Amino acid sequence: MKILLLSTLILLNACISSEPLLGKWAMELDIQNKKIPFILEFKDDGKAILYNNLEEIKLSYSVKNDNIIVPILGFDAALELSKTGNTLRGFWKKYNRTPEYKVSTFGMKLQRETRLDFKEELKLSSNWEMTFIGEKSSQAILLFTKTQIKNGTNLHASVITQTGDYRYLTPMLKDKKLVLYGFDGAYSFYFEGNLTKDYEGMMYSGPSWSEKFKAKVNPNFKLKNPEQITSYTGDITKLQFKDLEGKVHTLKESLGSVQVLQIFGSWCPNCIDETQFIKRWRSKNQDLDIKFSILAFERSPNKRLARIQLKKAVKSYSIDYPILIGGYTREDKVSTALPGLENFISFPTTIYIDKKGRVRKVLASFQGPATGIKFEEFSKNFDLFLKKLNQE
Numbered sequence: 001m002k003i004l005l006l007s008t009l010i011l012l013n014a015c016i017s018s019e020p021l022l023g024k025w026a027m028e029l030d031i032q033n034k035k036i037p038f039i040l041e042f043k044d045d046g047k048a049i050l051y052n053n054l055e056e057i058k059l060s061y062s063v064k065n066d067n068i069i070v071p072i073l074g075f076d077a078a079l080e081l082s083k084t085g086n087t088l089r090g091f092w093k094k095y096n097r098t099p100e101y102k103v104s105t106f107g108m109k110l111q112r113e114t115r116l117d118f119k120e121e122l123k124l125s126s127n128w129e130m131t132f133i134g135e136k137s138s139q140a141i142l143l144f145t146k147t148q149i150k151n152g153t154n155l156h157a158s159v160i161t162q163t164g165d166y167r168y169l170t171p172m173l174k175d176k177k178l179v180l181y182g183f184d185g186a187y188s189f190y191f192e193g194n195l196t197k198d199y200e201g202m203m204y205s206g207p208s209w210s211e212k213f214k215a216k217v218n219p220n221f222k223l224k225n226p227e228q229i230t231s232y233t234g235d236i237t238k239l240q241f242k243d244l245e246g247k248v249h250t251l252k253e254s255l256g257s258v259q260v261l262q263i264f265g266s267w268c269p270n271c272i273d274e275t276q277f278i279k280r281w282r283s284k285n286q287d288l289d290i291k292f293s294i295l296a297f298e299r300s301p302n303k304r305l306a307r308i309q310l311k312k313a314v315k316s317y318s319i320d321y322p323i324l325i326g327g328y329t330r331e332d333k334v335s336t337a338l339p340g341l342e343n344f345i346s347f348p349t350t351i352y353i354d355k356k357g358r359v360r361k362v363l364a365s366f367q368g369p370a371t372g373i374k375f376e377e378f379s380k381n382f383d384l385f386l387k388k389l390n391q392e
């Protein structure tokens with residue numbers, strides 16, 4: 001497997017004194033001395049695209065002098081870049097973090113299209129049993145997915161934990177080691193390890209986090225059923241929450257309709273993936289009497305900033321159903337806002353409520369498009385279950 005890296009790009013660009021901003025730039029994020037490649041494209045309408053394997057993350061940008069700011073959708077983060085000639089330098093930042101969350105990035109203008117070459121395809125089994133080894137060990141699934149694309153075959157990976165997935169990771173052989181990397185603007189991951197019969201090494205994320213891992217092929221390995229972890233007891237329709245404008249709502253208002261309540265955070269990529277999935281599903285099923293709402297828990301330090309972040313999310317993802325406020329800070333516990341919720345483990349968690357106001361299912365976590373067959377299974381089950389409830 002081959003990838004065009006910045007060292008090659010420097011030679012290609014050596015004779016170019018200056019490049020316009022518009023177009024594609026080959027970037028590298030430097031986390032803990034590990035380089036994560038990604039492509040950033042600037043368009044002439046103030047739009048930008050961050051390419052992460054099959055993901056095309058649509059962003060916007062602003063320019064003042066030679067400084068470029070690329071906000072990361074509804075997340076409290078941005079790429080802050082400075083252009084000098086044919087190079088971009090700067091930082092990926094997450095705001096309102098202590099200690100400061102700042103990661104260096106560097107890039108050069110792409111002079112021709114490049115893509116991953118799978119002629120030397122890695123021979124990898126699809127389903128691996130994975131263990132993270134730290135102060136508290138945890139298990140996961142390492143899943144490899146092959147997808148037919150226009151010019152050949154795409155191979156990507158994802159790590160599925162009990163609380164969600166790591167979205168798209170790109171495999172690459174480097175110095176006889178298998179590397180998996182991904183950057184979606186909200187989170188960064190870099191796995192590096194020896195690949196013999198098993199796969200063993202270190203995972204790096206962000207400016208400082210690292211953890212040992214081991215993985216072995218196990219086609220039968222599964223995590224706990226996410227429908228059997230979290231439960232709800234009591235009458236959920238009696239709870240009251242305020243929306244972004246301060247108006248009080250209860251789920252009792254929608255008795256007679258099936259309801260879906262997402263426990264959500266604008267800082268949570270899996271929550272965004274679920275919301276985008278629901279948006280697509282709603283557009284195809286407008287004839288069904290099913291009410292959706294979001295109960296949001298924000299990490300911003302005060303109510304005003306929390307509302308601003310949620311309004312950004314509404315605009316960024318065109319959310320057209322109610323967002324209710326569950327809590328504002330890290331200290332707000334979901335169990336305080338939802339006292340009937342037991343064993344909450346994950347953002348997102350989704351509560352399915354029938355027409356009589358009874359909780360029929362609580363789904364902990366979400367497995368998004370990067371998980372391939374797992375996402376297909378979820379999509380099918382979601383559709384069948386809601387249509388069943390709607391027919392009752």
